Amino acid sequence: MTPPIATHPKTLRIGDLEIANRVVLAPMTGITDVPFRRQVAGLGAGLVVSEMTASADLVNGRPMSVLRCEATGLGPHVVQLAGCETRWMAEGARIAEASGADIIDINMGCPARKVTGGAGQSGSALMRDLDHALRLIEATIVAVKVPVTLKMRLGWDDRTINAPELARRAEAAGIQLITVHGRTRCQFYKGEADWGAIRAVRDAIHIPLIVNGDITSFETAVTALEMSGADAVMVGRGAYGRPWVPGQIARRFETGIAEPVPTLAAQRSHLRTLYEDILGHYGQHIGLRHARKHLGWALDAAAAASCAPADSLRGWKQKILTAEDPAAVHRSLDDAFDNFAWSAAA
Ligand SMILES: Cc1cc2nc3c(=O)[nH]c(=O)nc-3n(C[C@H](O)[C@H](O)[C@H](O)COP(=O)(O)O)c2cc1C
Numbered sequence: 001m002t003p004p005i006a007t008h009p010k011t012l013r014i015g016d017l018e019i020a021n022r023v024v025l026a027p028m029t030g031i032t033d034v035p036f037r038r039q040v041a042g043l044g045a046g047l048v049v050s051e052m053t054a055s056a057d058l059v060n061g062r063p064m065s066v067l068r069c070e071a072t073g074l075g076p077h078v079v080q081l082a083g084c085e086t087r088w089m090a091e092g093a094r095i096a097e098a099s100g101a102d103i104i105d106i107n108m109g110c111p112a113r114k115v116t117g118g119a120g121q122s123g124s125a126l127m128r129d130l131d132h133a134l135r136l137i138e139a140t141i142v143a144v145k146v147p148v149t150l151k152m153r154l155g156w157d158d159r160t161i162n163a164p165e166l167a168r169r170a171e172a173a174g175i176q177l178i179t180v181h182g183r184t185r186c187q188f189y190k191g192e193a194d195w196g197a198i199r200a201v202r203d204a205i206h207i208p209l210i211v212n213g214d215i216t217s218f219e220t221a222v223t224a225l226e227m228s229g230a231d232a233v234m235v236g237r238g239a240y241g242r243p244w245v246p247g248q249i250a251r252r253f254e255t256g257i258a259e260p261v262p263t264l265a266a267q268r269s270h271l272r273t274l275y276e277d278i279l280g281h282y283g284q285h286i287g288l289r290h291a292r293k294h295l296g297w298a299l300d301a302a303a304a305a306s307c308a309p310a311d312s313l314r315g316w317k318q319k320i321l322t323a324e325d326p327a328a329v330h331r332s333l334d335d336a337f338d339n340f341a342w343s344a345a346a
Pocket of ligand 1: 026027028029030031050051052080107109110151181212213214215234235236237238
């Protein structure tokens, strides 16, 4: 029997590290870069995970891979590595540790064909060859002193659900925490995450377990914890344009108090901060383009919060997401948020 949620331990431990709360921001390539992780951590997430870095690229000093390992200075720094060769995983882990990683997370969940296919055979493809997966895990663990964690799916497809076996063997090898996304590789992102299927992983291991997939609110977090028996939740797409969601869920676990959606003024302020941080991090040319997906999601969130009409949202997105000058983007964002405030008051 799962204890009631209120009696779950309030903190999560990874090795000697105590994590502030039980809500984690998922690693998402192209999204959870330093600026976004800084914002989500600042708004109260207990832990934020870097985008996946190919270990071979890190060893070869590829600038974008090196940038991905850069520490944020905010809480434990988790670097996620992917790879299919023991020497690259070991060397990549050593480099990540030397650049400040407090935790190394191994990716065995990515479903993308360019990661699982061809000569790559990494990410979730490793769930088809557990002996090789274990060799990679062992090589990573012996290479570093920091804790090593593992993220996986339920299995390759619904005929080969082997997350419990991989988790059990990974724990025996020294992995200190496991995250399971409740889908198979062949599901990609379709259907619904199966939180109940993760309970077999809970029963197979003694280390902390994180449940992931389709958690977007306090209510879904509670149900996912109850069904899986996990210790913590991981939120990915639920934080698109809503960087406050992980922190709000975490505080509600602690206080029981439901917080309202931030005011439009607060949403505008978060967006201004994120935008400036992105431009500073990548430089104006790349940053301007990179920021557009965040701007689009934030506009969606603000329009939803204010019940703004769809054609108005479409018009603002068209204007803001094609602007080439940050000052013009800021001016239009101010106008859009003012306009949404009128809709909310109407
Ligand atoms: C755009 C995108 C990029 C992702 N990149 C990674 C990644 O780099 N590493 C990883 O382990 N998972 C990655 N994932 C998977 C997420 O971490 C998470 O497991 C998945 O989105 C399910 O959680 P959610 O329903 O809360 O989004 C990515 C997902 C998305 C949507």
